[in-house]
Structures are given as structure tokens and as C-alpha cells.
Amino acid sequence: MNVSQFVLASRPVGLPTSDNFRLEKISLGELKENEVLLKSWYISVDPYMRGRMNSGKSYAAPFEVDQPINGAIVAKVVESKSKSFLPGDIVVGRFLWATYFTEKPENLRKIDIQNVPPGYYLGVLGMPGLTAYFGMMEICKPKKGETAVVSGAAGAVGIVAGQIAKIQGSRVIGIAGSDEKCKLLKEQFGFDETINYKTSKSIRKDLAILCPDGVDTYFDNVGGEITEAVAANLDFHARIALCGQISQYNNSKPYIGYSILPHLLTRSVLLQGFIVSNYSARFGEAYAQLTKWVVEGTLKYTETVIDGFDKLPEAFLGLFSGKNQGKMMIKTE
Numbered sequence: 619m620n621v622s623q624f625v626l627a628s629r630p631v632g633l634p635t636s637d638n639f640r641l642e643k644i645s646l647g648e649l650k651e652n653e654v655l656l657k658s659w660y661i662s663v664d665p666y667m668r669g670r671m672n673s674g675k676s677y678a679a680p681f682e683v684d685q686p687i688n689g690a691i692v693a694k695v696v697e698s699k700s701k702s703f704l705p706g707d708i709v710v711g712r713f714l715w716a717t718y719f720t721e722k723p724e725n726l727r728k729i730d731i732q733n734v735p736p737g738y739y740l741g742v743l744g745m746p747g748l749t750a751y752f753g754m755m756e757i758c759k760p761k762k763g764e765t766a767v768v769s770g771a772a773g774a775v776g777i778v779a780g781q782i783a784k785i786q787g788s789r790v791i792g793i794a795g796s797d798e799k800c801k802l803l804k805e806q807f808g809f810d811e812t813i814n815y816k817t818s819k820s821i822r823k824d825l826a827i828l829c830p831d832g833v834d835t836y837f838d839n840v841g842g843e844i845t846e847a848v849a850a851n852l853d854f855h856a857r858i859a860l861c862g863q864i865s866q867y868n869n870s871k872p873y874i875g876y877s878i879l880p881h882l883l884t885r886s887v888l889l890q891g892f893i894v895s896n897y898s899a900r901f902g903e904a905y906a907q908l909t910k911w912v913v914e915g916t917l918k919y920t921e922t923v924i925d926g927f928d929k930l931p932e933a934f935l936g937l938f939s940g941k942n943q944g945k946m947m948i949k950t951e
């Protein structure tokens with residue numbers, strides 16, 4: 619059987635380009651005992667993959683040049699030589715960026731797509747949702763009457779993080795990169811206020827007006843100047859969940875900004891970096907809560923779905939220019 623797959627063609631310097639990816643045709647052999655043949659359906663692209671394109675050691679192993687890329691995928695079982703799976707079952711897991719692939723049953727998790735769209739398992743009910751849940755509930759700990767700020771607010775993680783702060787009773791300010799995204803956050807996702815960081819003359823001053831009593835919790839997805847502006851507006855005993863630094867991922871040189879540390883010191887702020895896998899022992903609890911919120915309609919979600927397996931590089935690159943609202947993914951058919 620002939621299949622297509624994407625390999626890492628070269629390591630990027632600075633902003634990646636489509637030249638860093640190569641589409642290859644390969645042949646899949648006969649399915650072996652205790653293996654399952656799968657067809658990719660929805661394939662996730664995520665900012666952390668930028669780090670995996672570098673050679674350096676990080677919390678996720680680097681992709682290897684000339685080897686297939688892998689990531690979160692919702693797939694359909696086509697053929698099964700395992701008792702646990704039948705053709706037609708829908709599964710999620712970490713698989714190769716390939717149109718078809720074979721896997722061992724222990725690497726597959728069956729999902730229910732009766733009540734939620736399949737792509738949700740890559741977003742609100744996948745790694746981004748878990749990240750928002752643990753960053754908010756375990757680090758930010760938003761409370762009733764407080765003010766929460768979320769950067770990267772209209773993305774896969776941010777949209778959930780802001781709504782969780784809202785569910786906990788905080789007033790929520792979202793920072794995002796277009797008027798359209800800001801409108802969406804207020805009208806569809808219940809954010810109280812928003813700032814378009816691309817058109818704001820001073821994010822720091824805008825925040826000071828929107829948060830006269832200071833910022834109590836900050837869920838940081840982006841870092842850089844946006845985080846500096848938030849730091850200048852923190853209240854005493856504020857909590858910061860350091861989730862992502864996407865504004866820095868393509869820097870070839872270290873960013874030397876204004877130091878946020880004096881603000882943290884003088885306002886007794888707690889800042890904690892975290893990786894979602896720190897909480898893997900508690901994923902079950904988070905899935906249950908997120909699923910309940912989604913099914914009962916308390917937590918809303920959105921996706922940007924691009925059609926076509928060959929669009930994977932384009933979808934991934936789009937993350938760095940804000941092409942997505944909610945979770946970015948491709949659909950193969």
C-alpha cells in the first residue's frame with residue numbers, strides 16, 4: 619500500500635518555512651499480528667513542535683532530519699489484527715504525520731465522537747485543554763472577584779484558560795492579535811474585556827485602565843513585551859502560570875527585554891513554569907471535568923480546520939502569524 623508522509627527536511631534557523639518539510643511516498647508492508655492499520659483523519663499542529671525542530675535537548679525529543687514528524691492525531695481504524703479494535707473505531711494518539719500507518723493497540727485510545735466533534739480530542743479534550751486546566755486550576759487558582767489576564771487568548775489553550783478563570787468567578791481580560799479574535803472572545807467565549815496587542819498603542823496603559831485594582835492571575839502563552847506589560851500591572855500576591863513563550867520560539871538570539879523580576883519581588887508574585895505532562899497522573903480527573911463542561915455547554919470551543927494532508931506545513935507555519943482561532947489542525951478528507 620502506498621502512503622504519503624512528512625519528514626523533517628532540514629532544521630530551521632529563525633522562522634520555519636515549508637522548505638523545512640518534505641512530502642515522501644512510502645510503501646506500507648503487510649499488517650502483522652497484534653497490529654492495527656489506521657488512516658489519519660484530523661492532525662494537530664502545535665507550537666511546541668517548533669522546539670522539536672531544533673537539535674537541542676528539551677522536554678520533548680527533537681525530530682530527526684529525514685525522519686517522519688509525529689504529533690497528536692485522530693485516526694480511523696481501517697484493518698485490525700488486534701482483538702481490542704475493529705474497523706471503523708476512532709482513536710487518538712501520538713502518531714506519524716502519514717496518510718496511513720500501523721500501530722500497536724497499546725498506543726491507541728478509543729474516543730467517543732457521538733457527543734463532541736472528533737477534533738476536540740486534539741484541542742479542548744486533548745493536550746491544549748489539559749494544559750489550560752492544570753495551569754489555571756493548579757497555578758493561577760483564579761478566585762471570585764479577581765481579575766485574570768490570558769495572553770494568546772484566542773488560541774487552543776488560551777480560549778480554554780480564559781473560560782476556566784471565568785467559571786471560577788474571575789473577571790477575564792484576553793490579549794490577542796486581531797479585532798476579529800477580540801470580538802470572538804467577548805461575544806462567544808464570555809471574556810469581559812480584550813486587547814488587540816497588534817494595534818494597542820500601549821498594552822501596559824490599556825491594562826492599567828481595564829484592571830484598576832491590578833491583575834491577580836496571568837496565564838502566559840506568549841512572553842516578551844506582552845508579559846512585560848502585564849508584569850507592570852500585577853497586584854500583590856498575583857500568580858502567573860508560565861505556559862508558553864511563542865513570541866520567542868523563532869528567535870535566533872536570546873531576547874533581552876525589560877526585567878519583570880522587580881515587579882515580582884515587590885508584589886510578592888508567584889511565577890511557575892510548567893509542562894502539562896507534569897500532571898499526567900491526574901489527566902483522568904481533568905478529562906472528566908473538561909468533558910462535563912463541554913457537554914453541558916459551560917465551556918465552548920472552536921477550531922480552525924484546513925483541508926488536505928499536504929497542508930500540514932502551511933497549518934503549522936500559520937501558528938506563528940496567528941492564522942488560527944482556537945485549535946489549528948488539518949483534516950485529511
Ligand SMILES: NC(=O)c1ccc[n+]([C@@H]2O[C@H](COP(=O)([O-])OP(=O)(O)OC[C@H]3O[C@@H](n4cnc5c(N)ncnc54)[C@H](OP(=O)(O)O)[C@@H]3O)[C@@H](O)[C@H]2O)c1
Nearest residue numbers: 665749773774775794795839861862863864865893894940
Ligand atoms: N506548558 C505546556 O505544557 C504547554 C502545552 C501546550 C501549549 N503550550 C504553549 O502554549 C502556547 C499556546 O499554545 P496553543 O497550542 O494554544 O497555540 P495557539 O495559541 O493555538 O496558536 C498560537 C497563537 O500564538 C499567537 N502568536 C504567534 N506569534 C506570536 C507573537 N510573536 N506574539 C504574541 N502572540 C503570538 C497567535 O495568535 P495571535 O493572533 O493572538 O497573535 C497564534 O494564533 C504556546 O506558547 C505553546 O508553546 C505549552
